[in-house]
Amino acid sequence: xxxxTQNPRYLITVTGKKLTVTCSQNMNHEYMSWYRQxxxxxxxxxxxxxxxxxxxxxxxxxxxxxxxxxxxxxPLILESPSPxxxxxxxxxxxxxxxxxxxxxxSGTRLTVV
Amino acid sequence: KNQVEQSPQSLIILExxxxxxxxxxxxxxxxxxxxxxxxxxxxxxxxxIMTFSENTKSNGRYTATLDADTKQSxxxxxxxxxxxxxxxxxxxxxxxxxxxxxxxRGTSLIVHP
Numbered sequence: 401x402x403x404x405t406q407n408p409r410y411l412i413t414v415t416g417k418k419l420t421v422t423c424s425q426n427m428n429h430e431y432m433s434w435y436r437q438x439x440x441x442x443x444x445x446x447x448x449x450x451x452x453x454x455x456x457x458x459x460x461x462x463x464x465x466x467x468x469x470x471x472x473x474x475p476l477i478l479e480s481p482s483p484x485x486x487x488x489x490x491x492x493x494x495x496x497x498x499x500x501x502x503x504x505x506s507g508t509r510l511t512v513v
Numbered sequence: 514k515n516q517v518e519q520s521p522q523s524l525i526i527l528e529x530x531x532x533x534x535x536x537x538x539x540x541x542x543x544x545x546x547x548x549x550x551x552x553x554x555x556x557x558x559x560x561x562i563m564t565f566s567e568n569t570k571s572n573g574r575y576t577a578t579l580d581a582d583t584k585q586s587x588x589x590x591x592x593x594x595x596x597x598x599x600x601x602x603x604x605x606x607x608x609x610x611x612x613x614x615x616x617x618r619g620t621s622l623i624v625h626p
Contacts, residue, residue, distance in 0.1 A: 501562065504556030
């Protein structure tokens, strides 16, 4: 089944403790992206990658890092999480031939206390 | 600046009734527009995609229209069901090399029995 898999689904952590949210897709998509979703603000892009070893900042990149060493994986790294990063996070992917045709993961609900 | 505005912000209707959601955009040059349905806590799922030359497209009880001249789109839901309760997000992509789409903040639809 074609899908984007995020882990974990739920995570509670403490301020300053480094964490990684994994994202993997099995559709050989070139494009991958991370979004956060907060009440009333909609989906906001954190980082995106157009292919292996190519990443770029989205609208809200502060406090986040990403890497794209393999085509299928695009982990989101929070080096020193803070409470304002408490949010619902989504990973998405699409092919270069179908712009805007995103497949989203099921989401990761992160709480930083 | 590219923007996507959706209205209304929220909507409550009775089961079996029809409704129409609106999307106005300023994305230029226009490439395509997608409507996504997002169930609470889940990732968005694509309903329809429309390019510049398309005026209307249906997916079951969902019908999307596009007026590229006025830069407006609508999503009409016919004979609503309880399972239609969700957030509906309008996403617009521009032509060119950028993979960055512009997301609307969504319309929250609640269908009551």
